[in-house]
Amino acid sequence: MNFTICKYLPIAALAGLLAIVAAGCSGAQQDHIVTPAFYFWKSQAVLNPKEQNILLQTADKLYVKFFDVAWNAPQQTAIPTAKVQFGDSTRRLLSSGKTELVPTVFITNETMMMLDSVAVVSTAVQIAGLIETIRATELSSVPVKEIQIDCDWTATTRDRYFLLLRKLKEHPGFQGKLLSATIRLYQCKYKLKTGVPPIDRGLLMCYNMGNLKNPLTKNSILDPEEMEKYTTNLHEYPLDLDVALPIFNWKVLFRKNEYAGLIQNLPTENLDHKLLTNREGNTYRLLKDTVLLGYDLHKDDLIRQEDSNFGDILRSARILKKKIRNEKLTLSLYHLDSITLDNYSTHEIQTIFLSLH
Secondary structure (H helix, E strand, O other): OOOHHHHOOOHHHHHHHHHHHHOOOOOOOOOOEEEEEEEEOOOEEOOOHHHHHHHHHHOOEEEEEEEEEEEEOOOOEEEEEOOOEEOHHHHHHHHOOOOEEEEEEEEOHHHHHHOOHHHHHHHHHHHHHHHHHHHHHHOOOOOOOEEEEEOOOOOOOHHHHHHHHHHHHHOHHHOOOEEEEEEEHHHHHOHHHHOOOOOOEEEEEOOOOOOOOOOOOOOOOOOHHHHHHHOOOHHHOOOOEEEEEEOOOEEEEEEOOEEEEEEOOOOHHHOOOOOOEEEEOOEEEEOOOEEEOOEEEOOOOEEEEEOOOHHHHHHHHHHHHOOOOOOEEEEEEEOOOHHHHOOOOHHHHHHHHHOOO
């Protein structure tokens, strides 16, 4: 059993956690050996004390976004952006060997749409080279066993994206390393259309499953009912799968019944005033023009609060538990951020990590 948390909990408390997770589960359940992990998705890899403590107490692995690959229209080429910079405390933590590092690269689907096959090959070489340059420069003593690629590919871009993945696997810098890639729920459900990527493992992203831009959507981040629909034939997916679950939240702004963007880090209590908003469920209607923490809001704007509800996370995990066929898997939470973590107790984070066991 590959849980760091076992070292921090008495056996009786651990048994209690397992009982909580097991409660409400029905039918035969697949037992799994689970490696707990977090994503870190900021360009400044500087972990504050809270983030370091929760990582060391609950997880064994950290997926760090090394850089993005975006399309530069003026230059008509793919370029790396948002390259990570590590703080000294993060370097020390990763060099200690207590947490496995997984370099991760995000590639925009627009990039894959614009590249021809020749450019795909050269881009693969550049990606492999930059990953190794960052590792050698920033984390020279940290071994890398796995590298992950993140791209929301489509049926239109799959051939070019899959070519890029094959070229990465062939690159000397990837020899002896596991190549994983993120897989969206729709890519998994419609695998005949979107294809199955040529990788060693997939990581199923179990969030952002609803229509964010639809005013009638209840919660686009996580909805167990939608999860059930998307994972009906999950057991048939031909790759071993790891899992990512959300712990983030945001607010979705609608103006004149049209999607107008996301609002981050605006506390709900700023909206909970009878003279400012009228609330129905998780949606607030503005009663007057106002400015809140730099956000210019108008009368009749709608703001939908979306959360990664603890109960919904566990219900989603129970759905996945009986459908993931591989015995060993990584369960990663998105993402390691102290503001996000304030919404959960350490006990709840540990319970989530136990939920797929």
